[in-house]
Amino acid sequence: MPELPEVETIRRQLNAKLKNQTIKSVRILKTGRETPHGQAFAKAVTGKKIKMIDRRAKLLIWRFTDGSSVTIHLKLTGRVILVDKKYQPGKHDRMVFEIGPYHLVWSDMRQFGTINFLSSEALKKKLSEYGPEPLEIKSEQLAALFKSPKTRNVKSALLNQEVLAGVGNIYADEALFRSKIRPTRKLGSLTADDRLKLAKAVQEVLKQAIELKGTSSQDYLDAYGQEGKFEKVLRVYQRKGLPCKVCGTPIVRTVVAQRGTHYCPNCQK
DNA sequence: ACATATTCCTGGGGGC
DNA sequence: TGCCCCCAGGAATATG
Structure with a gap:
């Protein structure tokens, strides 16, 4: 599923x-x-000129020269x-979009994704609802x-887009493994050292995932229809029952914050 | 101000 | 082989 690294790749x-x-x-x-529907x-987007393609959290943003924009949230299978x-x-x-000499298709098997045409004010308001970009x-x-x-609990903090933007289920589990913290831990139980380790793990995992063009364990493909390579270095996500690499x-695998959650019961305290 | 439950949806896996 | 049932999950929304 597309999280920050996948959307950044696109x-x-x-x-x-x-x-x-x-x-x-x-x-x-x-x-x-x-x-609009x-x-x-x-009608709203035809004729608009793209100033740049941007990203905030998991939102792909086409910024137009007149200040308006299109935002796409890919959700699970976009x-x-x-x-x-x-x-x-x-x-x-x-x-299907025709953009200059290019053709672009937006597809979504499970139909959870959204696409919105926004005024510059509406975009500003939408983006203000997100927490900081972890790599910035x-x-x-x-x-x-x-x-x-x-x-x-620390897992729901990682998934909460108002706390920090762009982390989803895959990278939350991977960052927690790398910082040796169990997903069910309450924030109040974390030491200063735990918090710094977790922050660094989040940044490392996201950076490495961008380098590898994301994770394709489910339906994600990049803008060229190619799979990401982060799947090969996953340590806990979707590795239920498999031996910890450490x-x-x-x-x-358990459920935390309504999400499938993977961890090593020995390494993560 | 937190957690938990529900909703959206389809393909795929398990059970028999 | 083929049903039926259930499940994955981001985030908005409702409820406790």
Whole structure:
């Protein structure tokens, strides 16, 4: 599922192609997850010139030269892929864009994803709801976010987009493993050393995942339809019952904060 | 101000 | 082989 590293990978790929290009047409194949609804969406974005492709949290943002924008949240199974002009739309495709000489398809098997056309004010408001970008602050600043509330468990803090932006289930579990912290720990039980280790682990995991172009354990593909390679270095996520790569103890899967949660019962205290 | 439950949805896996 | 049931999960929303 697309988290910060996956969306950042797509952002870089799209920005290289779509910057300074104009949206020539929008074909809506399936309505319901866009605002404004239906043809009003197509009408709003047709003719807009892309100033840059941006990202905030897990949100892909097409910033237009007039200050308006399109935001796409891929949720669990969304894909945004550059295709050629002869492309035949598939079952799960929702929209096909013609942008300068390029063609772009947005698809979403489980239909959780959203796409919105926003005024500059609406975008500003939306982005203000997110916590800081973990790769744009110092590890000490990131560590400070894990101080309170003391009763919140550390996994739900990592997943909460208002605490920090962009971490989802895969990288939360991987960062907790790397910092040897059990996902059920309350923030109030973490030492200053735990918080700093966790902050550094979050940053390391996200950076490495961007280098490897994300994780494709489920449905994620990048803007060229390619899989990410982070899956090969996963240490706990989706490794239930497999031996811990550090100590050999079988990895445990439980549910924390309504999410499947993987950890090593020996390494993570 | 926290946790927990529910909702959206489809493909895939387990059970028989 | 083929049902049926259940489950994954981001985040908005409702409820405790």
